[in-house]
Amino acid sequence: MIVSVASGKGGTGKTTVAISMAIAAAPVTLIDADVEEPNANILLRAPKRNVTGFSVPFPIVDPLRCDYCEKCAEFCAYNAMIVLKGLKVFAAPEICKSCGGCILVCPKDAISEKPRKMGLINYYSRLNVNLIEGEINVGEAVAKPLINELFRRLPEGNNIIVDCPPGSAHSVVESTRSADFVVLVTEPTPFGLHDLIEALKVTDSLKKPVGIIINRSDIGDNKIEILSEEKNIPILMKIPYSSEIARKYSQGIPPAEFSDYWREEFIKLWHNIMEIVE
Amino acid sequence: MKQIVITSGKGGTGKTTVVSALARIVKSKILVDADVDAANLEIVTNPKLLGSEPYSEGLKAFIDTDKCIKCDICRQKCRFNAIIINDQGNYEVTDYSCEGCKVCELVCPVEAVSLNEFSSGLIKHSHTPFGNLWHGELFAGRDNSGKMVTHLRQKGKDEALDKKADWILIDGAPGIGCQVIASITGVDAAIAVAEPTLSAIHDMRRIIELTSNFKVPVGIVINKVDINPSLVLEIKDWARSMKLPILAEIPIDKRIVKFMIQRMSPIEIGDEFLTGLYESIWNNFLEIL
Numbered sequence: 045m046i047v048s049v050a051s052g053k054g055g056t057g058k059t060t061v062a063i064s065m066a067i068a069a070a071p072v073t074l075i076d077a078d079v080e081e082p083n084a085n086i087l088l089r090a091p092k093r094n095v096t097g098f099s100v101p102f103p104i105v106d107p108l109r110c111d112y113c114e115k116c117a118e119f120c121a122y123n124a125m126i127v128l129k130g131l132k133v134f135a136a137p138e139i140c141k142s143c144g145g146c147i148l149v150c151p152k153d154a155i156s157e158k159p160r161k162m163g164l165i166n167y168y169s170r171l172n173v174n175l176i177e178g179e180i181n182v183g184e185a186v187a188k189p190l191i192n193e194l195f196r197r198l199p200e201g202n203n204i205i206v207d208c209p210p211g212s213a214h215s216v217v218e219s220t221r222s223a224d225f226v227v228l229v230t231e232p233t234p235f236g237l238h239d240l241i242e243a244l245k246v247t248d249s250l251k252k253p254v255g256i257i258i259n260r261s262d263i264g265d266n267k268i269e270i271l272s273e274e275k276n277i278p279i280l281m282k283i284p285y286s287s288e289i290a291r292k293y294s295q296g297i298p299p300a301e302f303s304d305y306w307r308e309e310f311i312k313l314w315h316n317i318m319e320i321v322e
Numbered sequence: 323m324k325q326i327v328i329t330s331g332k333g334g335t336g337k338t339t340v341v342s343a344l345a346r347i348v349k350s351k352i353l354v355d356a357d358v359d360a361a362n363l364e365i366v367t368n369p370k371l372l373g374s375e376p377y378s379e380g381l382k383a384f385i386d387t388d389k390c391i392k393c394d395i396c397r398q399k400c401r402f403n404a405i406i407i408n409d410q411g412n413y414e415v416t417d418y419s420c421e422g423c424k425v426c427e428l429v430c431p432v433e434a435v436s437l438n439e440f441s442s443g444l445i446k447h448s449h450t451p452f453g454n455l456w457h458g459e460l461f462a463g464r465d466n467s468g469k470m471v472t473h474l475r476q477k478g479k480d481e482a483l484d485k486k487a488d489w490i491l492i493d494g495a496p497g498i499g500c501q502v503i504a505s506i507t508g509v510d511a512a513i514a515v516a517e518p519t520l521s522a523i524h525d526m527r528r529i530i531e532l533t534s535n536f537k538v539p540v541g542i543v544i545n546k547v548d549i550n551p552s553l554v555l556e557i558k559d560w561a562r563s564m565k566l567p568i569l570a571e572i573p574i575d576k577r578i579v580k581f582m583i584q585r586m587s588p589i590e591i592g593d594e595f596l597t598g599l600y601e602s603i604w605n606n607f608l609e610i611l
Binding site for chain 1: 331332333334335338357359360361362365380381399401402403418421422423424425428429460461462463464465466468495496497498499500502503517518519520521524525528531532535548549550553576579582583585
């Protein structure tokens with residue numbers, strides 16, 4: 045079973061929920077797909093077991109073959125090929141999407157590819173939670189290839205939990221498309237509601253079963269509950285605001301680790317999701 | 323005219339709260355919401371829509387099944403795995419994965435592939451009591467390449483120049499990828515909103531590495547200081563070592579959430595101390611500029 049934890053709005057508690065659920069469901073594999081700002085291991089506090097570099101194919105132009113015909117630059121949909129007539133032709137690393145088009149259009153066979161490192165895949169393990177974390181280098185703009193790579197590395201047969209990036213854009217599609225169930229973590233404010241509605245558009249278009257967790261459930265209004273009734277989406281859990289949870293979170297300790305009560309609640313949550321999926 | 327971005331790395335640290343307060347403090351400005359897939363500034367600025375227009379930022383491939391001979395070449399050449407064989411056995415492009423690179427069109431031997439403009443969202447222009455607002459709405463699931471942010475910022479800049487506004491305040495998105503890079507490129511300075519949690523500190527360091535790469539001066543606001551006072555000290559030590567100014571330290575105050583829920587900023591609470599704190603963000607910031 046694959047369960048993705050997403051949210052729309054940032055900072056609602058995705059990672060807290062994902063880690064707590066992983067501890068409750070262990071043994072389990074946890075994927076940190078928020079590759080721009082991966083935080084799962086701040087809450088798992090696990091030693092790094094392994095690390096591998098992640099590269100994308102990147103075009104290299106042979107100056108001896110290139111005759112500056114500009115066909116590559118004309119073709120490139122991202123304006124990533126830069127032609128300095130008579131001097132140099134090169135691709136801009138952060139703009140190139142590695143589509144391979146320039147190689148196909150070059151009449152002189154002057155373009156080949158070599159790997160360009162753009163991030164890391166880190167492996168951690170603790171409490172029977174195996175964490176696979178993607179981390180793009182600072183300055184890299186395009187996270188998608190690394191998110192996709194994480195999903196190619198899923199172990200067979202394990203239960204898998206995915207900590208998704210915030211928002212409702214394409215990276216959320218990539219990190220929820222293979223899920224059997226999506227947990228949406230929100231907060232009872234107009235901001236949480238607005239962004240939840242956006243995230244639901246993604247899960248609706250992917251036809252994924254979803255459930256809602258309301259974090260800091262007592263700080264705001266009841267509009268999330270009204271939405272869940274209207275749309276017939278179950279509210280799986282409510283986590284009231286607690287300065288203890290906030291303080292422990294700040295030190296990197298998730299509720300399921302310091303509180304027996306919350307560990308039990310997350311075990312129930314996991315079983316509940318398994319029942320819904322079956 | 324100067325452009326200022328409010329950023330954080332981690333989501334939920336209080337970017338929009340800070341912008342909503344600054345919107346009431348700073349005179350003569352244009353507002354830009356650069357978080358187009360979770361645009362929240364409109365919630366706390368009481369906007370009246372002046373106009374909106376569809377926004378398209380690229381092309382998507384389309385396969386004409388009548389012409390397609392199912393040779394499979396496009397599917398093999400597509401690096402984004404965007405071409406699938408559907409339940410009817412026909413070749414189809416999945417909108418979500420297509421990057422509009424045109425390779426499929428190039429390799430198709432029977433010209434069955436065409437590329438069409440693809441609408442990715444709306445660009446909105448609104449009047450608010452605090453200055454006009456440029457905000458976007460990226461349709462759910464669309465690629466956030468940063469181009470929409472760049473477009474919004476250009477619109478904001480044109481209006482600011484036209485109206486001789488002194489400032490453009492940009493509410494940034496979480497993360498460090500395309501849309502964040504697009505919100506930082508070419509700004510005069512940045513305000514990073516941090517909170518004293520290990521996650522937020524980790525993310526703040528990454529975003530400040532990014533602003534440093536762009537040579538953008540940055541000041542730090544420490545929000546929700548009561549969560550963990552010893553981590554507040556850690557942020558301050560780190561900021562000192564990086565020679566970055568702390569603009570303000572803001573406590574948790576339940577009234578702030580209460581007012582934000584009613585679509586008001588912390589300034590409307592009318593608490594002199596709290597208002598003074600938000601004013602000090604701006605006054606200290608003016609010094610570093």
